[in-house]
Amino acid sequence: MKLTCIYCMKREEISAETKVDWFYNGSASDYRKKLIYQYDGEPHYPDDSEAYWKGRLTWNGSKDLQDISISIVNVAANDTGTYECEVSRFFKFDSFEHSTTRKIKIELKVKMKATQDITALYSEIMMYVLLVFLTFWLLVEMIYCYRKISKSEELAQDTA
Known part of the structure; x- marks a missing residue:
């Protein structure tokens, strides 16, 4: 302590x-x-x-x-x-x-049994929500970039 x-x-x-x-x-x-x-x-x-x-x-x-x-x-x-x-x-x-x-x-004040801090609970929930959001955003970015690269390759093959 x-x-x-x-x-x-x-x-x-x-x-x-x-x-x-x-x-x-x-x-x-x-x-x-x-x-x-x-x-x-x-x-x-x-x-x-x-x-x-x-x-x-x-x-x-x-x-x-x-x-x-x-x-x-x-x-x-x-x-x-x-x-x-x-x-x-x-x-x-x-x-x-x-x-x-x-x-x-x-x-x-020393307590015999620890109590859970509500702030810690809220921050843990926010961490998981942020983690899911960032994972979803990364997935959308990857799909967008993949489609953009595929279209540019198709366009390059059509012009060739």
């Missing part, structure tokens, strides 16, 4: 340092969020990370750090909750430094 976090406030020509903290809060009644994953030059688990998360979270971000997503391996019902991606950027310009922070919350 990919937890998507995108923060595009960075350009290649501007020197910037990026720090990312991923937090988890399992219940609405408990307002304490737990730090579960970090990126500070490279992705890693925090020192006081719970054993529950170790080995289950993987960095899924891009090299340019615009996409700073993580993935949960072997998603379980206990993973339901609120995840928060906190991104801090430190920009260095010639005359000054600037920092910015953004927090993105993601609600994850």
Whole structure:
């Protein structure tokens, strides 16, 4: 399960340092969020990370750090909750430094039984309709070209 976090406030020509903290809060009644994953030059688990998360979270971000997503391996019902991606950027310009922070919350609800997405069903139906239409169109084009070639050959034989 990919937890998507995108923060595009960075350009290649501007020197910037990026720090990312991923937090988890399992219940609405408990307002304490737990730090579960970090990126500070490279992705890693925090020192006081719970054993529950170790080995289950993987960095899924891009090299340019615009996409700073993580993935949960072997998603379980206990993973339901609120995840928060906190991104801090430190920009260095010639005359000054600037920092910015953004927090993105993601609600994850793990269901025991998967439900079929209606959008996927519609796209599958459209794919088959398009496939039949294109096959029919190709057949008509082939017949048209065959007749045109046959007529031109008949005409060439008649004139000869």
